[in-house]
Amino acid sequence: MSYRTKNKSELTSTNPLDRLATPLQIGRYIKSIINGSLYDYHETEAFRVTEVITDTTYDRGSVLGQFTVDPNQPILGDVVRPLFGNGILQVPVAGEQVAVIEFNGKHYYIGVVNTKGQVRENIITGLPFPLPNLSPSKDGSFKRKDVKPIKISEGCTLYEGRFGQSIHLDRNKDNDAPVIRIGVRNQEGTELIDDSFDNSDSMIVLTSDGEKFTKNKFEDTKINGKKILLKSDGIFISSNDVRLGSSVENDLEPVVKGNELKKIIDLLLDSAISTKQAEVVTKLAVSGGAPTPETVQLGTEITELESIKASPVTQYLSNTVKTK
Numbered sequence: 001m002s003y004r005t006k007n008k009s010e011l012t013s014t015n016p017l018d019r020l021a022t023p024l025q026i027g028r029y030i031k032s033i034i035n036g037s038l039y040d041y042h043e044t045e046a047f048r049v050t051e052v053i054t055d056t057t058y059d060r061g062s063v064l065g066q067f068t069v070d071p072n073q074p075i076l077g078d079v080v081r082p083l084f085g086n087g088i089l090q091v092p093v094a095g096e097q098v099a100v101i102e103f104n105g106k107h108y109y110i111g112v113v114n115t116k117g118q119v120r121e122n123i124i125t126g127l128p129f130p131l132p133n134l135s136p137s138k139d140g141s142f143k144r145k146d147v148k149p150i151k152i153s154e155g156c157t158l159y160e161g162r163f164g165q166s167i168h169l170d171r172n173k174d175n176d177a178p179v180i181r182i183g184v185r186n187q188e189g190t191e192l193i194d195d196s197f198d199n200s201d202s203m204i205v206l207t208s209d210g211e212k213f214t215k216n217k218f219e220d221t222k223i224n225g226k227k228i229l230l231k232s233d234g235i236f237i238s239s240n241d242v243r244l245g246s247s248v249e250n251d252l253e254p255v256v257k258g259n260e261l262k263k264i265i266d267l268l269l270d271s272a273i274s275t276k277q278a279e280v281v282t283k284l285a286v287s288g289g290a291p292t293p294e295t296v297q298l299g300t301e302i303t304e305l306e307s308i309k310a311s312p313v314t315q316y317l318s319n320t321v322k323t324k
Contacts, residue, residue, distance in 0.1 A: 017029055043101060044099045044100060044101050044110070045067055045068070045069055045099075045100050046067070046068040046069070046097045046098075046099065046100070046113055047063075047065055047066070047067050047068065047080060047097060047098050047099075047100040047107075047109065048065045048066055048067075048068055048095070048096075048097050048124070049063045049064070049065045049092045049093070049094055049095065049096050049097070049098060050063075050064055050065040050066065050094055050095075051063065051064040051065070051094060052091060052092060052093065052094060053079065054091075059079055059081065061081070061082045061089055061091050062079040062080060062081045062082070063079065063080050063092060063098065063109065064079060064080070065080070067100070068097065075107055076102060076105055076106050076107045077105070077106035077107055079107075080098070080100055080107045080108065080109050081106070081107070081108050081109070082108065082109060083101070083103075083108040083109065083110045084110075088159070090111055090112060092109075092112045093121055093123065093142055094123075095121075095123030095124065095125075096112050096113070096115075096121065096122050096123055096124070097112070097113040097115060097122070097124060098110075098111065098112055098113060099111055099113055117149075118146070118147070118149075119147040119148070119149050119160055119161075119162060120146060120147040120162050120163075121142075121162065147162065147163070147164050148191065148192070148193045148199075149192055149193075150166055150168060150192065150193060150194070150195050151192040151193065151194055151195075152168075152170075153170060153171065155171070156168065156169060156170040156171070157169040158170075164182060164183055165181070165182045166179070166180075166181055166182075166195060167179075167180050168180075168181075168195050176206070176207075176208045177205065177206065177207055177208070178205075178206050179195045179203065179204070179205050179206075180203065180204045181195050181199075181200040181202070181203040181204075182200065182201055182202050182203075183200050183201025183202060197231045200231065201232070202231065202232040202233075203229075203230075203231045203232070204228065204229070204230055204231075205227075205228070205229040205231075206227075206228055206229075207223060207225075207226060207227045207228075207229070208226055242255075242323070255323055257323065258317045258318065258322070258323075259317075261317075262317060266309055269305050269306075269308060269309045270309075272305055273302055273305050273306060273309075276298050276301055276302050276305075277302060279298055280295050280298045280299065280302070283295050283298075
């Protein structure tokens with residue numbers, strides 16, 4: 001796998017020696033021999049991917065293809081496997097180049113060669129030897145399009161997916177500000193963008209000092225203190241124990257189940273309505289059936305209670321925040 005190429009041609013023919021060579025001629029002759037023996041050593045070699053294996057356990061993430069320096073060079077181990085079997089696995093697509101090294105008689109790749117500086121794909125064409133036009137994926141699910149890269153700062157760590165996802169471990173001024181986001185809404189172009197709420201479909205931001213956090217605003221308000229900011233069309237939590245409020249155990253209060261609360265309130269409304277109806281009957285009996293101001297008021301209260309009970313959406317139930 002590793003190979004070397006001479007960086008100097010032999011120069012002995014250009015430095016002939018006389019029968020009685022002078023010291024200068026001898027020196028030039030020796031230098032030409034030394035220069036002719038020099039070479040460049042290449043530990044890794046570029047490999048153009050023609051197929052990615054995703055449906056087997058042992059070869060998951062392995063690739064097939066051709067070496068770019070010598071297309072006829074055999075692949076040791078039949079396939080080129082990812083060097084790292086756990087942790088971060090960067091899987092190429094057909095048409096991209098990967099850097100390949102050799103270990104224990106087998107070939108491994110250590111990452112995609114950043115030939116075009118693009119997030120979505122770095123597929124190349126026009127190599128010195130003929131290669132077929134490749135589709136980036138067997139099933140057509142991978143589409144070639146631009147994904148805008150995220151602005152970075154010195155010292156940050158960025159995990160950037162091909163499809164608009166990212167985990168950005170950055171700092172905002174003097175404060176940590178990690179960001180997890182997804183979605184670029186098919187924005188065209190390759191200029192850098194901020195990983196802000198405006199450029200994301202869903203996003204989680206952690207702040208250690210929100211007062212100095214200037215990249216994002218939450219509903220046009222200034223963020224103060226230690227915060228977790230969530231931005232999405234919906235937030236769903238599946239857990240057996242969800243606690244909202246104080247971190248002090250004694251300050252926590254249980255959450256009321258809305259449907260169960262409605263049953264209890266309906267029972268109370270039914271009881272109040274029945275009591276007032278019975279009171280109306282009693283007062284009408286005393287007045288000989290003639291309405292009185294008291295019975296009219298009781299009738300108004302009964303109507304209001306029945307309206308509350310019949311309302312499909314009441315003020316004590318939420319259609320957007322639900323618990324189980």
